[in-house]
Amino acid sequence: MRILGVDPGLRRTGFGVIEVRGSKLTYVASGTIVVPTDVTLPLRLKVILDNLREVVEQHQPDVSAMEIVFMNTNPASTLLLGQARGAALCALADRGLAVHEYTALQIKKSVVGAGRAAKEQVQMMVQRLLNLDGIPAPDSADALACAICHAHISPISEKIAELNYAARSSRGRTKVRAGRMLG
Template identity: 40%
Template structure:
């Protein structure tokens, strides 16, 4: 089975988490994880530019083949949803400039894929991501902000979805 490298992104104007995961022969491993933190007092255009540049640098450094990103979900606060959409747009633009399509995932679907329930809390998601990604991730997991573990969960969910799609395709193609 060929190697695939997936960039997971959890967009936000205060903190955009990213996680890079490599899968070879069904085994997922942590490549890199971190957060892009634009200056909180900066104008929105500056913050979006920082997100764009940060994601572009991650793409250049790690060369992902595919990208998974959290979809915008309904917030009680319309202003928060708008800001999240803008952060997502900046990250998507960085991906597009590098020729990468973005697969969007609903947060509840990600939790269900990783933990088994769409109502899992952030600690449960972080724990399961660390278990899936191995010892390096388990050592570092506690020091990561939730945005980083959420981004890694996006990448792992994407890998799960890829595997399922291949299995379904294999079953559909059977005589």
């Protein structure tokens, strides 16, 4: 499975692609889309949209992962980040990719083992987990961390879904009436 992680931002949008075979994670590519700040907001969002479309075309991921945005102390910043995130979501949806969303806490816990880890810790663990020669840039590291998080969590989520399906299926074959099971 090939996973594209995206760390959206209105100034810098990170992306990272990994491949998963069993429990082995392999680095494929990463980078940062630098968005010009001297153009209008719609043009900035188009830069994110177009560049992520290109990343998807070039690396052909099977799924994507992105951090869920929460309201921070500055509502205007949160709104702008949400718009950058929307452009990224549109690029991924336009290319037919499923998008899996994770909280910052889930991502850090999955990669570092601690939900309150510092950015530097995330960068170092991404380097170690993917056996990289150097520490990745912050935006790329965050995107790779999203992809790693999905690689770690998706098998568990799939197993839970299978168990829930099996439980629902077995209930469907058995009728319960007045507290008694009927075959």
